[in-house]
Amino acid sequence: MENYLSLFETYNVPAAFWVNIQLSFWAAIWALAIGTVLALFRISPIPSLQLFGAAYVNIFRNTPLTIILAFGFLGLFSVMQISLASDLNISLFRIAIVGLSLYHAAFVCEAIRSGVNTVPLGQAEAARAIGLSFLPAARLIILPQAFRGAIAPLGNVLIALIKNSTVAAAGSVATESSGLMKTMIEFRSDLVIPIFLTFALGFVILVIPIGLLTTWASRKLAVAR
């Protein structure tokens, strides 16, 4: 037990989780923005934008996140020498955020599209009947209802994003929790199970409230029909 507690003096576990939370926070904002635009593209009347939206979703949804984040480090950072900050670690951190955002935007787009599917046909017909064209109809009538219908799937994407932020290890973000867990186990292989349970419990504590909250919100905010 003393051995176990002394680990926390040597290694800063909360700081590692904080890195994951930051990665998830910024990636969630960007993914929501990109995903909403993609969803608009996919339901728009313009064929080239529809095609782009569909191609984007199919490419990013079917690529392993590990490849995208490894590409960020091996390709963008090492070969292309793209840097998003003067500091090396901050640059890798931002490249990981870009990778996480691009990947999860595809799932946000599909979540919003499934929300659009919950909006009854009559709503769109009514919007047209009062003379709204595509963008005003989407902005005033369809999307507000679609977001309310998409809370549960969007919550699932957020939960997946938080868990997937550990994959940033493939993009050489060494300070996040899966990297720290590996280091800790390598130095204290006698405590492998308590160390794993600590990190696992950390994610349970992060993820389960979000699941409960989005389930509650999706019921509370569902459009009564």
Add this chain to the structure above:
Amino acid sequence: MSAQQVLFDAPGPRGRRNILIGNIVGALIVLGILAWVISALAGKGQLTAGMWTPFLESRTWQFFILPGLLNTLKAAGISIVTSVLFGLVFGIGRLSHSAPIRWIAGIVVEFLRAVPVLLMMIFFWLALGSSGSVNPEDAPLIAVVLALTLYNGSVIAELVRSGVHGLPKGQREAGMAIGLTRNQSLRNIEVPQALIAMLPALISQFVVILKDSALGFIITYPELLQFTRRLGVGEGNVIPSLFVAAAIFILINFALSTLATRLSVLLSFRTKGRKPAAKGSIALDASTPAPT
């Protein structure tokens, strides 16, 4: 709203002109982004013939890509079988008549679904490696399979549970009426029907398993990404190698996703009438792979 074309009217002359303008502008922007990416790649010398010719040689495929793909398919294939078994056992456990079994299965499934797959993978890899109970060379494969099984098995357990809940109540009542016990009716009547209804979602989960097998890269399992990285470092063409690896994953996963979508359309006829409220959304939800 399944027919999304109702969002806009059948366009008149002005509408057609606006759509045409939008179409051209949109296409130009997309092409502009593509041209920018291509010129950036070309600027770093990534598009010269020498970067790509290794993929025309048989030794590249023989010694790098095919062995990697084989290892990826091996890990994914074993994990698919074991996670379906795990999912069936725990899914039936969550529906069990006895409360303790239900609770235990519930806690296990909820816990495993909340823990990142990568954490489990690293844990099993290091724990197996230091315990000495398995051959150190086998530790990465076993860790990949164990982690994928525990996570995806839990997701499949939830699919089984929701599939059984989606069945009409009459199915179980009919089973009881002909003298089956609750467990017998669950195993012989409800779960087989639920399995067919959840087939599209199950296939989407296989896509997740295949994608997540690439996490083995981080724990030194020699799968496709690991081999293509070695190839890229050896030949000095890391970016083309990663593109080829991604393309292979996309092709396989796209084929599986298409199969899932087709199946869900096909099966919506079989399961029609059960959930008449939202036809369109069910088809979309079932065939939409989860992000992990």
